[in-house]
Amino acid sequence: xxxxxxxxxxxxxxxxxxxxxxxxxxxxxxxxxxxxxxxxxxxxxxxxxxxxxxxxxxxxxxxxxxxxxxxxxxxxxxxxxxxxxxxxxxxxxxxxxxxxxxxxxxxxxxxxxxxxxxxxxxxxxxxxxxxxxxxxxxxxxxxxxxxxxxxxxxxxxxxxxxxxxxxxxxxxxxxxxxxxxxxxxxxxxxxxxxxxxxxxxxxxxxxxxxxxxxxxxxxxxxxxxxxxxxxxxxxxxxxxxxxxxxxxxxxxxxxxxxxxxxxxxxxxxxxxxxxxxxxxxxxxxxxxxxxxxxxxxxxxxxxxxxxxxxxxxxxxxxxxxxxxxxxxxxxxxxxxxxxxxxxxxxxxxxxxxxxxxxxxxxxxxxxxxxxxxxxxxxxxxxxxxxxxxxxxxxxxxxxxxxxxxxxxxxxxxxxxxxxxxxxxxxxxxxxxxxxxxxxxxxxxxxxxxxxxxxxxxxxxxxxxxxxxxxxxxxxxxxxxxxxxxxxxxxxxxxxxxxxxxxxxxxxxxxxxxxxxxxxxxxxxxxxxxxxx
Numbered sequence: 001x002x003x004x005x006x007x008x009x010x011x012x013x014x015x016x017x018x019x020x021x022x023x024x025x026x027x028x029x030x031x032x033x034x035x036x037x038x039x040x041x042x043x044x045x046x047x048x049x050x051x052x053x054x055x056x057x058x059x060x061x062x063x064x065x066x067x068x069x070x071x072x073x074x075x076x077x078x079x080x081x082x083x084x085x086x087x088x089x090x091x092x093x094x095x096x097x098x099x100x101x102x103x104x105x106x107x108x109x110x111x112x113x114x115x116x117x118x119x120x121x122x123x124x125x126x127x128x129x130x131x132x133x134x135x136x137x138x139x140x141x142x143x144x145x146x147x148x149x150x151x152x153x154x155x156x157x158x159x160x161x162x163x164x165x166x167x168x169x170x171x172x173x174x175x176x177x178x179x180x181x182x183x184x185x186x187x188x189x190x191x192x193x194x195x196x197x198x199x200x201x202x203x204x205x206x207x208x209x210x211x212x213x214x215x216x217x218x219x220x221x222x223x224x225x226x227x228x229x230x231x232x233x234x235x236x237x238x239x240x241x242x243x244x245x246x247x248x249x250x251x252x253x254x255x256x257x258x259x260x261x262x263x264x265x266x267x268x269x270x271x272x273x274x275x276x277x278x279x280x281x282x283x284x285x286x287x288x289x290x291x292x293x294x295x296x297x298x299x300x301x302x303x304x305x306x307x308x309x310x311x312x313x314x315x316x317x318x319x320x321x322x323x324x325x326x327x328x329x330x331x332x333x334x335x336x337x338x339x340x341x342x343x344x345x346x347x348x349x350x351x352x353x354x355x356x357x358x359x360x361x362x363x364x365x366x367x368x369x370x371x372x373x374x375x376x377x378x379x380x381x382x383x384x385x386x387x388x389x390x391x392x393x394x395x396x397x398x399x400x401x402x403x404x405x406x407x408x409x410x411x412x413x414x415x416x417x418x419x420x421x422x423x424x425x426x427x428x429x430x431x432x433x434x435x436x437x438x439x440x441x442x443x444x445x446x447x448x449x450x451x452x453x454x455x456x457x458x459x460x461x462x463x464x465x466x467x468x469x470x471x472x473x474x475x476x477x478x479x480x481x482x483x484x485x486x487x488x489x490x491x492x493x494x495x496x497x498x499x500x501x502x503x504x505x506x507x508x509x510x511x512x513x514x515x516x517x518x519x520x521x522x523x524x525x526x527x528x529x530x531x532x
Contacts, residue, residue: 001083001195005036007043007218008197010050010211011204014043021220023190026093026341026372027334036190039217039224044182044231050212051151051180052233057210059148059178063117063515065207070114070175072203074107077167077196084195088161091189093334093372098297102162109169109462109483113176116464116485120517122146124494125508127521127530140499143509146492148178149261150235153228155249156186156193157240158336159300164482165189166196166216169462170238170263173487179235180213184228187220188337194218222248229253229262236491239264240302240482243395243473250476263490265482267302267395268422268474270457273412273444274310274319275437277430278454283315286428287322290401291330293456295376298333299399300340303424303457306395309404309412320403323378324361330376332367335398341372344398348377351400356385356392360403374398383411386418393420409437416443421471421478424450424457447471449478 007014016037023032039047058066077084085099092099116122123145131139152174156165164170166183174181185193197216204213217224229237229252237253237260239246246264253262274286293305308323310316335341351357363375376399383406386392392402406412419425425448427434427441434441434453444451449470460468460483468483469475475482480490502511511530513519518527 001080001198003034003191003194005034005190005194005218007037007039007047008194008201008216009043009047010054010215011201014046016040016043021187023091023188024337025090026337029370032090032191036218038219038221041227044217044224044227047182047215047217048151048228048231048233050215051182052212054180054210054212055148055150058180058213061178061209063120066176066178067114067118069203069207069209070110070172072207073167073172073200074110074114076199076203077103077107077110080195080199084192087195088189088192091192092161092336094297099162102160105462106163106167109163110167110172112462112464112485113172113488116488117176120508120515122485122488123508123517125517125519127509127519129522129530129532130499142496142498143500143505144494144496145506145508146177147495149491149493150179151233152179152181152491153234153237154181154183155225155237155239155241156183156189158186158188158340159297159302160240161186161189161192162196164240166193166200169483169487170240173485174238174491175213177488177491179491182215182217182228182234184225185216185218187218190218225249226252230256232256232258234260236261237263238482238490242266246476247473261490262476263480263482264476265302265423265469266473266475267397268420268424268470269306269393269395270303270422270424270426271307271309271415271419272305272426272428272457273440274308275427275429275433276311276313276315277433278428279310279313279315279319281430283319284322287319287326289456291323291326293458294327294401295330295399296458298335298374299376300336300397301458303460304397304399304401305426305457306401307393307404308401309406309415311408311412312405316405320360320380323403327361327376327378328364330363330399331365332363332373332375335372335374338372340397341374344374344396344400347396347398348400351377351379351396354389354392356389357381357402376400378403380405383407383415386415390418393418409440413440413443416440416447419447421474422448423468423470423474424448424452426452426455426457428454449474449481
C-alpha cells in the first residue's frame with residue numbers, strides 16, 4: 001500500500017500546502033519516505049466538522065452494527081500484513097516480533113470492545129418504576145443509561161505505535177461508545193499511523209459507517225494538538241505521553257470556554273517493595289524478574305520499575321550484587337526517537353552528578369549515539385537520599401532504576417508516604433510479610449491504580465478487570481483506565497428519562513428489554529422485562 005503523507009479526513013486524502021516532516025529510522029538514521037504535512041487549522045476544522053456530522057448517525061447505530069465495525073477493523077488490521085509491521089519496525093527500531101505482538105494486542109482488545117457492546121451491561125441501564133399511589137407525592141417513572149459524548153480527540157503514543165495509537169484502546173473504546181474519533185498521529189511514526197487509518201476506513205466502508213466517523217491528522221508541531229483540543233466541537237480527549245505534554249494539554253482543555261474531560265496517562269516511577277521474607281527466600285529469582293522488566297523494550301514502558309526498596313541486610317547486599325551483574329550484561333539498544341534518547345542521556349548525566357546517588361552498575365558495552373542507543377543504568381541511594389531530593393521520585397523514561405536501602409520497615413513507610421501517584425506498585429513478600437505490613441499496604445493503595453503481588457509491572461494484562469491509571473501525576477483522572485474495557489466509561493455520560501413514553505425510550509430501557517441486557521430494576525440486577 002503506497003503511503004501519501006496526506007491528511008486523511010472522513011475517508012478522503014486531503015492535500016496540504018503546509019510545512020512537511022519525515023520519519024527517521026532510529027537505528028540507522030535513514031530518512032523514510034514520504035514527506036508528511038502539518039495539518040492546518042482549516043484541515044482540523046474539516047475533520048472535526050465531519051465527526052460532528054457523523055455523530056448522530058453513528059451513535060444511533062445498533063450495538064451489533066458498531067460491534068461489527070470493530071470486528072472489521074480487527075480483520076483489516078490483520079490484512080495489512082507484513083508491510084504494516086515492517087513500516088512500524090522501521091519507524092521505531094522495534095524488532096518485528098515486538099511489532100507483531102503489539103498488533104495482536106490491538107486486534108484482541110478491539111474484539112473485546114466488540115463483545116462488550118454486544119453484551120450491553122456497560123450501558124448501566126437503570127429503571128425505577130412509578131408508584132402513583134405514593135403519598136404525599138406520587139413517584140415518577142425514572143430510567144437512565146449511558147450515552148456517548150460526541151467527537152473525541154485521540155493522541156497517538158510514541159512507545160506503542162499500534163496498541164496505543166490509531167488502533168489503540170482510546171480509539172476503539174470511543175468507537176464502542178458511539179463517538180466519532182479524530183486522531184493526531186505521532187510524528188515519530190506517521191507511516192504506521194497512515195496504514196492503520198486506511199484499515200479503519202476500509203472497515204468503515206464495509207460496515208456502512210458514516211465517513212466522518214474517523215479522521216487522521218498529522219503534525220510535528222504543538223500547534224496541531226493544541227488546535228484540536230481547543231476545537232469547540234471536540235467533547236473529550238485522550239493522551240498517552242510525557243507529564244509535560246499531558247499537563248499542557250490538560251490545562252488547555254480546562255481553560256476552554258466549555259471545558260472538556262482530558263484523560264492523560266503520563267507515566268510514573270512504579271516502585272517495587274521487597275519485604276524481608278521474600279528477600280530471604282528468593283532474592284535471585286526476584287533479581288532475574290526485575291532486570292527483565294527494567295530492560296524489556298529498552299525500558300520504554302510507562303510501567304517501568306524505577307525504584308526498588310529493601311531493608312539493609314546480607315540478603316539485600318546479595319540482591320544488589322546480583323542485579324548489578326545482570327544490568328552490566330545488558331547490551332545497549334536503540335531508543336524510539338531522538339527526543340527520547342536525548343532526554344534519557346540528559347537524565348542519566350544529571351543523576352551521575354547527583355550527590356545523593358551512587359552508580360551501582362551499567363551496561364558494560366558502550367552505547368552508540370549514532371544509533372540512538374541507551375545503556376541500562378542502576379543507581380543506589382537511601383531513604384534519606386530520596387527525602388533530600390524529591391526529584392528522584394520522578395520518572396526517567398528508559399532502562400534506569402534506583403535501589404533504595406532502608407534502615408527498617410519504618411523507612412519503607414516513609415517512602416510510601418512521599419510517593420507521587422503511580423500507575424503501579426509492586427510488593428514482593430510472603431503472606432506473613434503482608435500480615436505484618438498492613439500500614440504499608442494501606443498507604444500504597446492510595447498511591448496507585450494497580451497493586452501487584454510477587455510479579456512485575458511490565459507486561460500489562462489487557463482484560464476486563466485491568467486498571468491502567470492512578471492518582472496524579474500518573475494520570476489526570478484516577479477514576480478511569482486507558483486499557484481494558486472500562487476505558488469506554490471515559491467517553492459517555494448518564495442521561496435520565498422521566499415519565500417517557502416506552503416506545504420512545506432507548507431500546508435498552510424499554511419494558512420488554514428486547515436486547516436482554518442486564519439492568520438495575522428497582523435496585524435488583526436482572527434481565528427480566530418490566531411487567532406492570
